[in-house]
Amino acid sequence: MSAGTPPLPNPPAKPQVKALHCPQCGASITLRSFQQAVTVVCESCHCILDAKDPTLKILQQFQATTGELPPLIPLGTRGKLRGTDYEVIGFQRRSIESDGVRYDWHEYLLFNPYKGFRYLSEYQGHWNDITVCKDLPVVRTGLVPSANYLGESYRHFQTADASTGYVIGEFPWQVRVGERAAVTDYVRPPRLLSCEQSSGETTWSVGEYTYPQEIWKAFNLPGKPPEPIGVFENQPAPATVSVKQVWAAFLALTIFLLGLMAFNDMVASKEPVFTSAYQLNPGTPKGEASFVTDVFELKGRTSNVEIKTSTNVSNSWIYLNYALISQDTGRAWDFGREVSYYSGYDSDGSWSEGSRHDTVIVPSVPPGHYYLRIEPEVDARHPLISYTVVVRRDVPVFRFYGYALVGLFLPVLYVTFKSISFERARWSESDHPILQSESD
């Protein structure tokens, strides 16, 4: 061959978006997924056409009801999802029926000529970003069946018979209105594993709950997305922290507080500085004059002072007007304490009220020389009452730890309660609702 090799034939043309016409009504039809389209639906006369046939043979025509909702993302819209450009090429409404009520959701088919197909589903404002599973999930049957996918367990949510009610756009499979499939959902929020079975074929897909704002941003849609209604099967719980984490933090802080308490108790000197016993004989007239104690010394740093009163009252009371007085400065801390104790028997058995002991803490008392002024008050017909006064300085106070624990526990209770009610709402739509317990 002296002439050399012939020139190369023209390379195959770039695949182009095809503009065609509906054989039924003449409306224009766009094929956006090139040769991938198997069926395409005329938007004006709702004929399902054979996209593989050059004459677009009519495969089915369906009646669209007047209340049919248009796609929230119009066909032909492009957006960027997880870093890849996708175009909306197909839209279908599917439904399940339960107790005579029809539940609708919408599916959007997305296409990229290199990455292939992806789906968005929308149910009452809740969106999922869906891809076909490459790995085969393993189903485990049991009281609540589960499916294992990529090493993670998904709980069975619902098995239902889904039927296609409305389609527009194009699909890489044979789509028909009225086609039914058994759909089984397994959830592991924020993911959803779905198994669809129809005519001998089983398809698994995995979806991820996607907030409507993300969809609106990805496709640059005008306005605001419809507000999601209720709790969706794989919607992540709204709390930013999990219930487990909150409990773990609570336990850790509790242990820390107990440690702090022990430390506080250990370092507190609890130093007794004054002890004295007194007696009130029966018949002592009411309002006996007050008296003062010996002077005692508070050493060390400024600290609290505990005054403990122990009495032998029984079915009687004593009221003590105390004043802690500084000999050095004359400053006085006044406080009154009532000690009363009553007990007896009735039809419910023995009972008691009050206590024979009383403790009061005076905070932040500077070191120095002090004495107590005590003014007892008793009932006119009182028995013999003896009482002991013990003064100690620098005692540990545990009350604040109690407040702290209650303060810590309240958010834990709140988060736990919110989580339980959220999960109850989620599972109420499933085949396995969380039953109300008997006491509720």
Added chain:
Amino acid sequence: MTQPVSNCPNCGAKIVFQWSSSVQTVCTYCKSILVRTDVDLKKVGQVADLPPDSSPIQLNTEGIYHDKAFVVAGRILYQYEQGGWNEWHIVRNDGASAWLSDAQDEYAISFAIPGQTLPAALRVQVGQQYTWNNQTYTVTVITEAHYKGVEGELPFQYWDKTDVTFVDLRSPTGKFATLDYSDEQPALYLGEFVEFDDLKLKNLRQFEGWS
């Protein structure tokens, strides 16, 4: 590697084999299907125009799989009721041959596994399990496909086909198996699904309106 060069017995065009083990090729100019014999090339058939498809892969697309570069040398095109798919014959630069299948932009790479006991086509049912190379696979779909044509170099003779049965199996670990009943002796291919981005493909087809 010296590339064997000959001329098309039909039109005389130069035929260059990219891969020394190729058994069959298609003349780019006259679409004759050529089979290598010990001495020369023999025309065994003619490829009708391939139905248009929109795979982003084409002959001479290059990529990387498991750190080894490969080039697309040929393909077999099939159709079934839900569309079409390609089995791209890829050749690694170490000479090994494998298949990159592209079904609706879902990509998988597989290797022929000879010497296995394989079930007869009629016995296979969806849901059955088979174990090869210590991996259990579940039959997910049985496809009756129509052979639509070939392009480029293939490691075997493949041209006079019509309807072919394929059995697809999947494992829980992303592996898949295909039983190919296009010959009297079934053939087994084992492989795995791959992500488009991971293959780092170059020399891809362009699509109007997409960059």
